[in-house]
Structures are given as C-alpha cells and as structure tokens.
C-alpha cells in the first residue's frame with residue numbers, strides 16, 4: 039500500500055507526484071486512465087494534429103451553447119500520461135502577475151507563486167521557438183515589439199512564442215518530472231470514486247471494481263472536468279444534485295462544478311499560394327521529406343507545435359492593458375474543419391484574457407461511464423461578445439502591419455466584408471475555446487488555500503480546477519505551478 043494516491047498523471051499530477059516523492063512525504067502511486075506517453079506522435083510537436091480527436095483524447099462534448107448559436111463543441115482533454123500537456127501546443131505563459139494577486143487567496147499572490155514557476159521552469163526549460171515560420175517571425179512589427187522578445191500579457195506585444203520543447207521534441211511534465219521520480223506509474227486505470235473511512239479518503243474504487251488503498255490520502259489531479267465529477271460521485275458536491283443521482287452526500291459542497299469557464303476565442307482564416315504551410319501541390323516535396331528532415335534532427339514543419347506566434351493587445355486600442363490574446367498558426371486551417379485541403383494559408387484568433395462568462399459541470403448519472411453535462415457558458419456575459427468583436431476588428435488592422443512580405447494571404451473566413459452586426463452574429467455562431475477550462479473546484483470555495491477539501495481529511499485537489507479565475511494566457515504552466523505548490527502544502531500538512 040502506498041502513502042499517497044494521485045489521481046491523474048496530467049500536467050499538475052506529474053509535478054505533484056514527483057515533488058511529493060522528492061520531498062520525502064512518503065511513497066506515491068499515480069493512477070492514470072490513459073496509456074504511456076511514449077509514442078512518436080507525442081514527442082513530435084506536430085503530432086498533436088493527429089492526437090486531438092484520437093484514442094488519447096477524452097473527446098468531451100459541450101452542452102448546447104445557449105448564448106452562442108445553440109451548438110455543441112468538442113472539448114479535447116488528454117487521456118495519457120502527461121495529460122492535456124501531452125497533446126497540447128506547448129505554448130508557455132505564466133499568466134499576468136496581477137492574475138494571481140486578483141485571486142486574493144492567501145499564499146497565491148504573484149509573490150507567493152513566483153518561486154513555484156521558477157522551479158518548474160528550471161525543469162521544463164521553456165524557450166523561444168527556434169526555426170519558426172517566417173510569417174510568425176513577421177508578427178513583431180504589428181505592435182512595435184522587439185523581434186527577439188517573446189510577447190507577454192503584461193503589455194501590448196507580438197512575436198514568436200516560447201514553448202516547453204527541448205531539441206524539437208515535446209518536453210512535458212511527464213518528461214521533466216515523472217520519469218524517473220520513484221513514483222509508481224499505473225496506466226490504464228480509470229477511477230470511479232473515493233473510498234471513505236468516516237470523513238477520511240482512504241483509497242479509490244476503479245471503474246472495473248478494483249479497490250486501491252492509501253495510508254495518508256488521495257490527491258485529485260484529474261483536471262477541471264474529471265476532478266469535480268469524481269468528487270460528486272464520491273458524495274462531495276451539491277446535495278440536491280447528488281440526491282437526484284441517488285448518491286449519498288458526505289459533504290454538501292454546493293460550489294463543486296460551478297464557476298466553469300474558459301477563454302472564448304474566434305479566428306480569422308487566410309489563404310494564398312506560397313503563404314503558410316499547407317497541402318498546395320508546390321509543398322508536396324517539402325512534406326515528403328519532412329519526416330526524414332525531422333528524424334535527422336533538422337527540425338522543419340514536423341517540429342512545429344502549430345501555434346508558433348501570438349500577441350496580446352487591448353481589443354479597443356485604448357492604450358489600456360491587453361484584454362485579448364491572439365494565437366498565430368502558420369498552417370492552412372480549413373474554416374469548415376476539413377482536415378486535408380490542397381491549399382496553403384494561416385490562421386490567427388482572438389481570445390478574451392479574463393472572461394466574465396461562467397458555466398457549470400453537472401453529473402448526468404452516477405455511472406462513471408456517463409459523460410458529464412458540460413455547460414461552458416460561453417458568451418453568457420455579453421461583455422465577452424463585445425470584447426471579441428472589438429478584438430477581431432483590431433486584429434485585422436494589426437495583421438496589416440505585420441511584416442509578411444510576399445507571404446501575405448487573403449482573409450477568406452469570415453472575410454473582410456464581414457463587419458458590424460454581421461460580425462457580431464458570426465462571433466456568436468462560431469465562438470470556441472482555447473481549451474483552457476478551469477474553476478470547478480475553486481480555491482477559496484470547496485478547497486482551502488492549502489488545497490485541502492473542506493469537510494474531509496486526507497483529500498486534496500491540485501489541478502486547473504482550483505483556479506478561481508483563469509489566468510490571462512495559456513494554462514499549462516499555471517497548472518504545473520499548482521502541482522508544485524500542492525506537493526509543498528501536502529508534504530507539510532500530511533506529515
């Protein structure tokens with residue numbers, strides 16, 4: 039029997055499990071529903087194109103977006119060692135310093151979390167991408183940025199991004215922390231719910247009926263969608279909802295599953311011969327030699343994490359702090375979602391840094407195989423729609439200032455003629471997310487500032503679900519920071 043069970047070997051879970059072991063807190067096993075990350079498509083940055091929607095993705099679907107065209111959208115989440123960090127674009131941002139100060143939780147101001155970021159970065163070694171496409175290199179002039187500087191949410195800036203890649207390979211939390219760490223890694227085991235002794239979490243029940251016990255406790259690192267679902271199936275959640283599913287309530291925690299939010303985003307698609315990467319006939323030879331080039335250590339398009347560049351700016355151009363982030367992908371992305379089109383082009387989106395809209399996650403059944411009801415709440419606050427419309431309009435103007443030279447393409451979707459009310463309607467009917475769901479088990483709500491679940495013993499949550507408000511940029515680095523802080527607190531508190 040181990041001292042600790044960590045549920046989920048994702049971005050946070052890998053850091054947390056390895057750090058618990060390193061700090062001598064006790065023996066640790068991490069239980070992961072998916073398989074090992076040791077697969078060529080995982081280590082090769084461009085491989086994520088095939089990983090998304092495949093067997094290593096949980097392939098969640100949202101509930102109908104009642105304020106965004108009534109559509110259901112895909113929500114990819116990694117089902118693999120390394121979690122979503124094994125299928126993501128590896129874009130590295132801490133967030134904005136004031137994001138953490140605004141959380142207003144003791145122990146989580148920027149001054150408090152900075153050391154954890156530094157420790158994680160010493161292992162992950164994120165760096166500005168080498169060999170970026172000339173289009174990504176051409177972004178900097180659109181906001182007068184220094185060409186070599188990585189953009190930051192602290193002020194208006196554009197350019198090539200930093201990624202957690204090492205020598206053209208993905209370098210995830212699994213690579214940097216879990217292997218080797220002394221932690222037992224158990225793959226292919228899906229947790230249904232917790233086993234209790236009174237209010238003490240003493241182990242887990244797997245979906246196949248197997249019980250695994252722990253001496254000191256259980257740490258939930260299953261991510262913003264699975265962690266609240268497992269807690270609810272274990273009797274920790276809103277009592278009236280648990281009653282509906284015939285689940286005995288252990289702790290009435292009305293906030294679990296609430297406060298779900300993500301960065302809403304909408305993009306512009308550009309096309310043109312000789313612009314970005316794509317399947318136009320003149321690039322067939324380059325694609326044909328790409329594997330040879332990549333496996334000989336010469337990078338190339340297969341070493342691209344797809345999202346190579348980006349920007350932060352104020353949507354209305356008021357000179358105030360940036361309130362939107364743009365991701366720039368120098369690949370042709372078909373606007374109707376067709377995977378293979380014989381064209382080349384590029385794509386840039388706008389995402390709201392600090393969205394106001396909120397949704398919720400609820401169980402549909404106590405059966406662990408039943409997908410939860412995931413209401414992303416996109417655009418439920420109209421201010422997010424206003425910011426996206428203003429941001430797209432300004433993005434068009436800014437891209438016109440980028441140094442794209444002869445590689446400049448034509449906006450084909452939604453098209454430059456789409457402005458005003460038509461653009462507003464377009465945004466409503468096409469908004470998606472940046473794949474950054476957070477907030478369902480927030481710090482200061484169901485969990486204490488030291489990540490313990492209120493009303494229980496031996497139970498902690500340390501993953502993206504605890505963020506009270508999403509950070510202003512991508513969420514992988516903050517999730518790892520949370521794993522690092524979790525290990526510190528748990529090793530002190532469970533001693």
Ligand SMILES: Cc1cc2nc3c(=O)[nH]c(=O)nc-3n(C[C@H](O)[C@H](O)[C@H](O)COP(=O)(O)OP(=O)(O)OC[C@H]3O[C@@H](n4cnc5c(N)ncnc54)[C@H](O)[C@@H]3O)c2cc1C
Nearest residue numbers: 046048049050071121122126127128129229261502512514
């Ligand atoms: C396609 C995609 C692209 C992204 N791009 C970026 C990016 O470029 N930069 C960035 O900063 N962020 C990006 N993100 C977001 C970032 O990866 C996540 O915010 C981060 O990985 C969340 O970490 P986590 O530990 O909370 O959850 P995860 O990393 O998702 O880990 C949860 C783990 O728990 C496991 N699990 C779940 N349920 C169970 C169960 N019942 N039993 C056992 N195990 C279970 C899962 O399989 C998974 O391994 C992206 C996400 C996706 C999906």
